[in-house]
Amino acid sequence: MKNIVLDSGSDTARRNEHRFLVNESVARLALRTSGTYLGLDRDDRPYQWSTTAYLDTYGWNVFRAAEAGKALQLRVREYHRTRPNEILAGGTVYLEMKDDSASTSFKERYEVPTMSLPSYLRGEQKMPRDKNGLVERAERTIADGVRPVVVTQYNRIAYSAPDGSMRITADHNLMYLAIPWVTNDVSSMPCRIGPVIAREPGVIIEVKWFEELPRWADELYSYIRDHMVNERPSKFVVAMRHLLGEKQVGLAT
């Protein structure tokens, strides 16, 4: 069996993370500027589809904690060239844990064989411990019983600094979808996704950095703030509010 190892997509330290909803023209300018200073991320093929299934307990513990600004998100991520209408159809997936507070985040992720995923969700298989304690926290949530509850899909373009110190991403065609998941068993896989519960009308720009923003990025950040439609909570929170019919509060316009 393939070893479960920490993926290069994991963070080595807590990083700043701000998200904005902008229109297409602001997004294009932001991407042109980013492309001048940063390289196109080789791990993110332009406009490839990211499909992320978020996990939560039956009592919505993760969502309620996220609303309070102290969640450990649990999610399963996959990448495709064209938009898939089901999840967990490939050989491996990324099982991610993300400590997501209001403006900073910390992420660990493991590449796991898809067929093993149900046993991780049941808590029968364990991930190797990480030095930041995210796995330990995730195991406590898993012990309460988790399952995929909502899915996001989007096209991403990403620019990253060679040393990984900053990253700017633009997510187009962001959709929030429900998922008719029944049981944490291989019989549930692959699982068809849908229906679409909501769509974002514009582009989500995310600016992520570890220490200080360089001057050009600081100016770009200010420009985006001045021209944004609004600042966004995490995709998970927005998706869950749509799913549960709750108000999208906290979106400054």
Add this chain to the structure above:
Amino acid sequence: MNDLAMTPLPGTAKKATSVVVVEDDPASADVLQRRLQANGMKVAVGRDGGQGLALVREIIPDLVLLDVMLPDTDGYDVCLRIKSDGAIAHIPVIFLSARGEVVDKVRGLSCGAADYVTKPWNAAELLARIDAVLLQTRNARPPRLEPMAMRPERTRPMAAVSLRDAARRAAAEKLLAAQFDIAKDGSDAVDLVLVDEGAAPDAGLADAGTAVLVIARGSETPATEFARLDGDLSRHADLLVREMRLVRDMGAAADALITLATSLEAHDRFMMGHSERVAARSVSIAQVLGLDQVAIGTIRLGALLRDVGNAKLPPPIVVKAGELTPHEREAIERHPLLGEELLRHVSPLAPILPIVRWHHERLDGGGYPDHLTAEKIPLEVRIVSVADRFEALLVDRPDRPAVTEQEAVRILQGAVGRGELDPAAVAALAAQVRSAGNPEVEQ
């Protein structure tokens, strides 16, 4: 000219390819429309994304030609809306755009488009690409399920002998004559067709309810649907036809049970027609979730028969309008068990028993009769539970007035938040209500 009107070519007998063009520039749209019509296609033009999407949903065309830059949205968004709507997702989309960068093409194709053609387009190339896309789509289309034809009541079963050899045909007809009427040329669907090995029955003679018996050449009969031309033929054929009839009769028995279940509702003005509405709503939800035809059939029948156990309860309790006493509530909560008991011995109805027994269960374990928790409750049951609660909210009850569909969706979303109902089933319901023209539910 009205852009929204379809413009069929006069005198075209063959079914023309229908195309929806979504293009905001009138001159470009006009040139494209004329070119397509000149090649025998029916064309409707939408001037923006919203209008184009409405046309696609209304016409269900064979193809969509989509501009990227539109006044109200972009073509990528329109393409995604088409590809994520189960009713129209099969329609191929070709982008026609002045944006010719690789990233634009990649983005368009990644949204599910079949092709991406840059402007200015060449007519010959565009038509060739359209033909190629249509051909691929036709080849990929799954066969459609045809409804079972109604068959006439007969005193004796009718058989058709479709054997090539005249002597064998005459022998077979003679062997069958004691128990079967033999069909003449031009007969409708018959109860039994005899065919040679490797041959298929004539489509006009056989439907889904026809038994097909293959007459083997050799002495071996490899399966029950094979027989030899000997004295045993008539008995073999009779058994096969009876088996087929039994399946049909089971369907008739299910119909009788549905009549029993729904007749109970007729005495309760608050519940009249409720089962049919729950069944229709359940089917809609299942379709939005992309379930297959077998599952949808099970859901429909289960929804219709879920409350058949009420037939075994005292009618005054079942139709009581006011608050129930603890004793009465206890009795009412037994109806899923009574229903299952009633249907348990009808083996073809086995797939619907979980719906009958568990449609009042809740994901949080707070339901009845078994207090099951989430993972133990099948998706089909969850769907019927959501439809049942939704439809109940739409009618006046003695203890509360009816609510609108939008309000009912919000109430059920609240129940999802409390961990009672399946989130995807409620999301599918919300999507279905939304697409039925209730934008108030739009998230």
